[in-house]
Structures are given as structure tokens and as C-alpha cells.
Amino acid sequence: MPRYQPASLDTIAAFLDAEHTAVSERATAFARTALSRPDPEDDEAARARAAGLLRELAEAQLFSCVSAGDLRGVCLTRETLAAASSMADTLYAVQALTALPLVTAGSAAQKAQWLQPLLAGTCVGAFAMTEPGAGSDVAAIATTARKDGSSWVLDGEKHLISNAGIADLYLVFAVTSPDQTHRRISAFLVPTDTPGLVFAGAQVAAAPHPLGRIRLTGCRVPLDALVDDEGVGLALGLATLDRLRPSVGAAACGMAGRALAAALKHTTTRSQFGSTLSDMPLVRDTLARMATELDAARLLVYRAAHRADTGSGRNTLAAAMAKSFATEAAQRIVDDALQLCGGVGLLAGHPVERLYRAVRGLRIYEGTTEIQRVAIARALLDD
Numbered sequence: 001m002p003r004y005q006p007a008s009l010d011t012i013a014a015f016l017d018a019e020h021t022a023v024s025e026r027a028t029a030f031a032r033t034a035l036s037r038p039d040p041e042d043d044e045a046a047r048a049r050a051a052g053l054l055r056e057l058a059e060a061q062l063f064s065c066v067s068a069g070d071l072r073g074v075c076l077t078r079e080t081l082a083a084a085s086s087m088a089d090t091l092y093a094v095q096a097l098t099a100l101p102l103v104t105a106g107s108a109a110q111k112a113q114w115l116q117p118l119l120a121g122t123c124v125g126a127f128a129m130t131e132p133g134a135g136s137d138v139a140a141i142a143t144t145a146r147k148d149g150s151s152w153v154l155d156g157e158k159h160l161i162s163n164a165g166i167a168d169l170y171l172v173f174a175v176t177s178p179d180q181t182h183r184r185i186s187a188f189l190v191p192t193d194t195p196g197l198v199f200a201g202a203q204v205a206a207a208p209h210p211l212g213r214i215r216l217t218g219c220r221v222p223l224d225a226l227v228d229d230e231g232v233g234l235a236l237g238l239a240t241l242d243r244l245r246p247s248v249g250a251a252a253c254g255m256a257g258r259a260l261a262a263a264l265k266h267t268t269t270r271s272q273f274g275s276t277l278s279d280m281p282l283v284r285d286t287l288a289r290m291a292t293e294l295d296a297a298r299l300l301v302y303r304a305a306h307r308a309d310t311g312s313g314r315n316t317l318a319a320a321m322a323k324s325f326a327t328e329a330a331q332r333i334v335d336d337a338l339q340l341c342g343g344v345g346l347l348a349g350h351p352v353e354r355l356y357r358a359v360r361g362l363r364i365y366e367g368t369t370e371i372q373r374v375a376i377a378r379a380l381l382d383d
């Protein structure tokens, strides 16, 4: 056993509590058994597998840290899942993203009707914020919701929505006060069988991940579909993203750790020029840099998660540093791992080739790297 283990809990022990060991063990046991086969290769197969996999995640009690609001537990779970299956990780992440606003701001009735099934994995959730005209600039959302008697009527289009087409429930962000500059946007629970809501097509991503567009046309939901107060939807959505953002970094670390392990295996067993690759100085330099970047990323991720769990108020700066650094580092580490594996690493279905496709989206979703740096610079320059 080498003296240094890249994915060790010891590295991040300063940020964990005693009960986190059990959380990590639960996720590891699940990954070892349920995730031993490779992810589906195409979009259709991924859609067919998703609901069953979500139930398995719930049956393994992996959502207990979401209901408890334990972000370090969510990060440990995502780090482990992402190392084994990017599809399991994204399903877990989107379910957390849909459930957390209900944990923090849902009414008792909404919790009974929707939160419990979300946490039990019997209801597939989706977080529908992004639109063709509103990506990084989420305040530019054009979907509207107007009150009409005892209903809200929603009209608009969402795209790049994870679980679109397989979700049972969409958390939809829509403008309720178009004339106001503040408190313009509200959040609504829209079941998939609501007349006027249609799945407008899949958007096939590089890694298996059900993604797509939905259209809302005169889509009528009851007044109690509103989550929290009218006008606070954007703040609720952004606070949820802020809170869960370190977990995107954790998933990146999981993928990077798996890539580093594959690189170590390959370079310690492959010989060229009469010596193993791992004896060559340039290869050793690359491995050393990969391990150091991974440790740095994990420390930023669990620092941010620890702050979110133990502090009060928004955690924007630490979360932005963790997400941007970890996802960028993971991209480099996975790329280095592929390079070290040589041509076989690029072959379809090789574990590192799968990671290469899976890691890319993390630098984009839940706020791009550039948008995280905008937030970091804003804090640095105090503007």
C-alpha cells in the first residue's frame, strides 16, 4: 500500500465530523455493488436506466444527507458516485437540487406531496432554470407565470434541463412581476402530466446524462404550486445553487481521483524503452502534479462544504473558489491521465475516455468557471 492515498479521508479530516466516515462508507459500498457495470452508452439507454438507478440510490439511504442539509455528506457521496458512474452522480445531484429548495422553503403540504417521494427516489425531479436566452444571466428568464383565478398560468421554454423527458416533477422558475427590477421571479412545482407542459426534445450530451428542452404553453397549476413567497424564487434558486456548488467540485475530485488511479495502474505496469513509465522523470513529474492538484481541490471543496454546514448566511466566495478550482483541476488531471495511458486511453469505453467526456460538463453547469471568477473578483475588489 503506497504511503499516500489520493482519495483518502485523512486529507480532508479537518473538515469532517465523526459521522461522515459512515456516510462515505455507505456511498462506497453502494458504488462497489450497484455501480460495478459501466454507464449506458447512449441517451436512450440512459433514459431507460435513470428511474431505477434513482430508486437504488434512495434505497441505499444516500439522500439522508440531503434531507439533513449535510453538505459535507452530499460532497462525500458525490465524490464517490462520480468516481464510479457519472450518470449516478448527476441523477443524485439533480435530485438534491430539486429537493433542497423544498427542504428549506417548502410548505408542509409540498413536503408531504413532493419532498418525501423525491427523497425516496420514487419521483424523478428536475430543476428548470436555464432558457435559450438566459444561461449565465439567469435574471434574464423570459418564462412567465400570471395569476388567473385559483391558478398560475405558465408560458415559456427551458433548455439544457437535466432529467427533461424523464422527470415526474419540474421546479420551474418564471417571471411573476415583469415590471419590477427586484423580486421578479418565483418558483413553481409543475408535475410532468400538467396539461400544457411538453417535453420538447432531448439534447444529447457528451456523457450519458438525460438532458433536454421543455415547453410550457398555458400551463395551469394551482396557487399552492408556488414555492415560498411570490418574488423570492430567483433568490431561492441561487441560494440552492450556492449551497450545492461545492458538491460539483466534489464530483470533479471523484472523477480526477479515478483518473489518477488509472494513470498509476497504467504507468506502473507499462514498459517502454526498457523501463516502466513510472520510472521516467517526466511521467513522475506529471503524476506528482496530478496528486497535488487533487489534494488542493479536495481541500477547497471540503473547506467550502464545512463553511456551508457550520456558518450562517451565503457561502458564495468559498463555493465559487471550490467549484472553479476543482473542476478546472479535474479537467487537467483527467487529460493528463489520458495522455499517460497513451492511445488505449482514448479508445471508446476505456475508463479514462469515459471520464474525459464526463468531466467536461462540470466546468459549465451550476455556473461556469468564468462566472465563479466574476464572484471571486467581486469579493476581492469589494464591489
Ligand SMILES: Cc1cc2nc3c(=O)[nH]c(=O)nc-3n(C[C@H](O)[C@H](O)[C@H](O)COP(=O)(O)OP(=O)(O)OC[C@H]3O[C@@H](n4cnc5c(N)ncnc54)[C@H](O)[C@@H]3O)c2cc1C
Pocket: 094, 126, 127, 128, 129, 130, 134, 135, 136, 137, 159, 160, 161, 162, 163, 205, 209, 211, 361, 364, 365, 366, 367, 368, 369, 370, 371, 374
Ligand atoms: C450537462 C449540463 C447539465 C445542465 N443541467 C441544467 C439543469 O438541470 N437545470 C438548469 O436550469 N440548467 C442546466 N444546465 C445549464 C447550465 O446551467 C448553463 O449551461 C450554464 O449556466 C451556462 O449558460 P449557457 O450555456 O447559456 O452559457 P452562456 O451564459 O451563454 O455562456 C457562454 C460563455 O460565456 C461566458 N460568460 C458569460 N457571461 C460572462 C461574464 N459575465 N464574464 C465572463 N464570461 C462570461 C461563460 O462563462 C461561457 O464560457 C446544464 C448544463 C449542462 C452542460
